[in-house]
Amino acid sequence: MKAFAGIPLLAMFVATACAGHAPVNVPPVRATVTNDASAAIPPPTDPAALPAVPDGDTVAVHLVLLDRTVAIAPGVRYRAWTFNGTVPGPVIHARVGQTVDVTLTNRSAIGHSIDFHAALVPPNVAYQTIAPGQTLHFAWVARYPGVFLYHCSTPPVLMHLSEGMYGAIVVDPERGWPHGAMRSYVLVQSEFYTQAVAGRPDLYEGNFVKAQKALPDYVTFNGAAMQYATNPLKIAVDRPVRLFVVNAGPSHFSAFHVVGTILQTAYVGGNPANALHGLQTMAIAPGDGAMLEFTVQQAGRYPFVTHSFGDADLGAMGAFVAQ
């Protein structure tokens, strides 16, 4: 060891073992809980739009847990548990190397939590359940690029997911995506398991037995059945399109397919290291995401579906219109 005099053996081992992986000097994640729920509710955002990555080293994420009635299909209102009042919750956008500074405030009726699939943290510290009236704060550093799910992980997780507690977090590679900037859309696929609220013909609530059997009444993109079949997303001829797709489940796989085109590049997990080429359909597991690129050569209407067609029939169907 004489040649390495002055370098502690353990530090050498750690540096060698971790080469090419997560950095060695990661500070421990600490969480604080305060008895204060006075935080303002951030305004709703377009669920299909990817917001800009904030400048600087820190992405401040403010999420307020709220019980809200949301529209999940035409004429169907659903009593949901939400992040910031919408299902899915807001799209979060960060870049590798940035610190994601999370403030979670519980203004709902029961305990909830948040689990970021993009984070490397001890779940018992960061993903702890907070009671109504409390605020949780913790921060983590984005280490891996990709398209990730975030969700409430309070037991039973199946119930909190089926009630609507999920969203997408996109982490850009440090030097941006391969193939440069493109028109982008975010799509979160998810299932709803419902039963009518007694005496309220247009109002529904969750049905846990249906959720356990994975027999949904609706399967949606961005929380509302068929919404993009009615109001298609605009794309342009000969201009590449980038989709950030998250499957929130809770239980069904997505077989994501755009009719009339081929996915030129598909990135498993949304990580540029996991590139596939020339796909007809991308399999996206519950709790996973993908980044997909395609280009159309002619004006027209290009439907997108999950090719698990039972689920498409329940609402997981939309369209792009190219001009």
Ligand SMILES: [Cu+2]
């Ligand atoms: Cu919850």
